[in-house]
Amino acid sequence: MLFSSIIFISCFLPIVLFLYYTIFSFSLRVQNIFLLVISLGFYAWGEPKFVFVLIISILVNWIFGLAVSKFRMDKLKSKITIILMLIYNLSIIFVFKYLMFTMENVQYVTGLDYKIPKIVLPIGISFFTFKAISYVVDIYREKAEAQKNPLNAGLYITFFPQLLAGPIARYESFADQIQNRKVSFDDISAGVCRFLIGLSKKVLLANNLALVADKAFKLLGTDDLSLAMAWLGALCYTLQIYYDFSGYSDMAIGLGKMFGFHTEENFNYPYISKSTTEFWRRWHISLGSWFRDYVYIPLGGNRVGGKKRLFFNLFVVWALTGLWHGANWTFICWGLLYFVSISLEKVTGLDKMQSHVMLRHIYTMLLVMFGWVLFRAENITDALIYLKTMFIPGGAGLVDADAMVCSKEYLGYLFFGILFTRPFAKKLAKTKLAKLKLSQAFYVITLMVLFLACISYMLKSAYNPFIYFNF
Known part of the structure; x- marks a missing residue:
C-alpha cells in the first residue's frame, strides 16, 4: 500500500x-x-x-x-x-x-x-x-x-x-x-502538514518528472535520443529521485508525528552541496549515518595510522553502500564512484575548501547527475552509452522534437523542481513574516490546494512508482 x-x-x-x-x-x-x-x-x-x-x-x-x-x-x-x-x-x-x-x-x-x-x-x-x-x-x-x-x-x-x-x-x-x-495537537498538526508536503513532492513533482526521465532512458540504444534529450532526462531523473525519496521521508516523518513518534530528518537540501562529501551528509542521512556508526567507525573510521587504511575503510563503506541499493554492477560502480570522489576530496582538501563556491557546486552536481545516470541504467554498457550521448550527439543530433516538446510541456515542473531544492522556504519560516496570522492562513490554504491537486492527479493517473521500494 x-x-x-x-x-x-x-x-x-x-x-x-x-x-x-x-x-x-x-x-x-x-x-x-x-x-x-x-x-x-x-x-x-x-x-x-x-x-x-x-x-x-x-x-x-x-x-x-x-x-x-x-x-x-x-x-x-x-x-x-x-x-x-x-x-x-x-x-x-x-x-x-x-x-x-x-x-x-x-x-x-x-x-x-x-x-x-x-x-x-x-x-x-x-x-x-x-x-x-x-x-x-x-x-x-x-x-x-x-x-x-x-x-x-x-x-x-x-x-x-x-x-x-x-x-x-x-x-x-x-x-x-x-x-x-505524549501526543499534542501541535504534533498532529505538524505531522499532517509534513505529510501533505511530502505527498505534493511525490505526486506533483516526482511522478511528472519521471515521465520525462523514463522517456529519455527508453530511447537509449536507439537513434532517437538527442544530446538535449539525454541531458533533460538526466536532469529530470536527478530531480525525480530526490522528490520521490525525500517526499516519502516527509510523509513517513509526518505520519510518525501523528502517532507521537519523532523521527530524525533524512534529507537536508542535498542539491545545494559543494562537495560529494557534503552531499552524503545531506542525502539519505539515516543510511549514511548507519554505515558510519555500524561499519565505518568499527573499522577505525578516519582515526587510523595511514591513508591506506583510511582508503580501505572508505572503500568498504562505499562498496557496501552501492551493493545495499541493489544486486547490479551499476549500483556497485555507483557506490565506488563516490568512494573515488570522496577519497580525492579528502586528499586535496576540497571538502573543506571555502573558496570557489560556485565551481565546487557545479562540479558536485555534475558528478551527482552522472552518478544518477549510472544508478538508473539497466547495466554498465547502457550507462556509458547514455553518458556518451550527453557529450557526443548520436543520430538524433543536438536537439530533436522530443526534447523540444518535453521542455515545453514540463517546464513548470522543472522550474519548481529546481526551485524547491533550495532552502528558501526553511529560511522564510524563521522570519517574523512567517509568524503573522495572514502568513499562517496562506500556508494552510496552500497546503489544502496542493492536497486537492494531489487527489485530482491520483484519481486520473495510475503512474505512481516509488523508487526506493526496490531496495
Missing part, C-alpha cells in the same frame, strides 16, 4: 487514526499492540507471503537482544551472539537480494551451466533488516535496554511509516518513545 494512494489516504489512515485516538486511547500498551498489528497488516497488504519473513525476523532478533543483554558482562559470549546475529540477518538479505546475482556472475565467470532460481525480493527487506541489526547492536553497546516484551521490539522494526523505505530510525532514539510518548 502506497502512502500516495487513494485507499491509504481515504480509508487506511483515517480509520487507523480514529481507532488509535478513541477506542485504544485508554492505554499506551494497547496502542502499541494496535500499531504493531496495523503495521503487519500494512506490510501483508502488498506482501502477504513475506509477512512471515518479517515476523520471524522480529522474533529471532528479539531473542538475540535478550541474549546480548544477558551476556553483557561476558565479552566472549556477547561477541559470539553479535556475530551469529549478523550472520542471520545478512544471510536473509543475501538469499533474497544477492543469491541470484552471485549465481549469475559465477556462471558467467566459470561457464558452468546450472539453473538459477527466481527469487522474489520482499519489499523493504534492507530497511527492516538494518533496523533489526541496530536493535541488537545498540543493546550490545549499552545505548538502550533490551525489550522484554517481543511486541515492543516488533513495533520498532515494523512501524508502518518507516517499514518499506525508511528512514532507518535508530533503536536508541525510538526505544523511549515506545513506552513514554
Whole structure:
C-alpha cells in the first residue's frame, strides 16, 4: 500500500487514526499492540507471503537482544551472539537480494551451466533488516535496554511509516518513545502538514518528472535520443529521485508525528552541496549515518595510522553502500564512484575548501547527475552509452522534437523542481513574516490546494512508482 494512494489516504489512515485516538486511547500498551498489528497488516497488504519473513525476523532478533543483554558482562559470549546475529540477518538479505546475482556472475565467470532460481525480493527487506541489526547492536553497546516484551521490539522494526523505505530510525532514539510518548495537537498538526508536503513532492513533482526521465532512458540504444534529450532526462531523473525519496521521508516523518513518534530528518537540501562529501551528509542521512556508526567507525573510521587504511575503510563503506541499493554492477560502480570522489576530496582538501563556491557546486552536481545516470541504467554498457550521448550527439543530433516538446510541456515542473531544492522556504519560516496570522492562513490554504491537486492527479493517473521500494 502506497502512502500516495487513494485507499491509504481515504480509508487506511483515517480509520487507523480514529481507532488509535478513541477506542485504544485508554492505554499506551494497547496502542502499541494496535500499531504493531496495523503495521503487519500494512506490510501483508502488498506482501502477504513475506509477512512471515518479517515476523520471524522480529522474533529471532528479539531473542538475540535478550541474549546480548544477558551476556553483557561476558565479552566472549556477547561477541559470539553479535556475530551469529549478523550472520542471520545478512544471510536473509543475501538469499533474497544477492543469491541470484552471485549465481549469475559465477556462471558467467566459470561457464558452468546450472539453473538459477527466481527469487522474489520482499519489499523493504534492507530497511527492516538494518533496523533489526541496530536493535541488537545498540543493546550490545549499552545505548538502550533490551525489550522484554517481543511486541515492543516488533513495533520498532515494523512501524508502518518507516517499514518499506525508511528512514532507518535508530533503536536508541525510538526505544523511549515506545513506552513514554505524549501526543499534542501541535504534533498532529505538524505531522499532517509534513505529510501533505511530502505527498505534493511525490505526486506533483516526482511522478511528472519521471515521465520525462523514463522517456529519455527508453530511447537509449536507439537513434532517437538527442544530446538535449539525454541531458533533460538526466536532469529530470536527478530531480525525480530526490522528490520521490525525500517526499516519502516527509510523509513517513509526518505520519510518525501523528502517532507521537519523532523521527530524525533524512534529507537536508542535498542539491545545494559543494562537495560529494557534503552531499552524503545531506542525502539519505539515516543510511549514511548507519554505515558510519555500524561499519565505518568499527573499522577505525578516519582515526587510523595511514591513508591506506583510511582508503580501505572508505572503500568498504562505499562498496557496501552501492551493493545495499541493489544486486547490479551499476549500483556497485555507483557506490565506488563516490568512494573515488570522496577519497580525492579528502586528499586535496576540497571538502573543506571555502573558496570557489560556485565551481565546487557545479562540479558536485555534475558528478551527482552522472552518478544518477549510472544508478538508473539497466547495466554498465547502457550507462556509458547514455553518458556518451550527453557529450557526443548520436543520430538524433543536438536537439530533436522530443526534447523540444518535453521542455515545453514540463517546464513548470522543472522550474519548481529546481526551485524547491533550495532552502528558501526553511529560511522564510524563521522570519517574523512567517509568524503573522495572514502568513499562517496562506500556508494552510496552500497546503489544502496542493492536497486537492494531489487527489485530482491520483484519481486520473495510475503512474505512481516509488523508487526506493526496490531496495
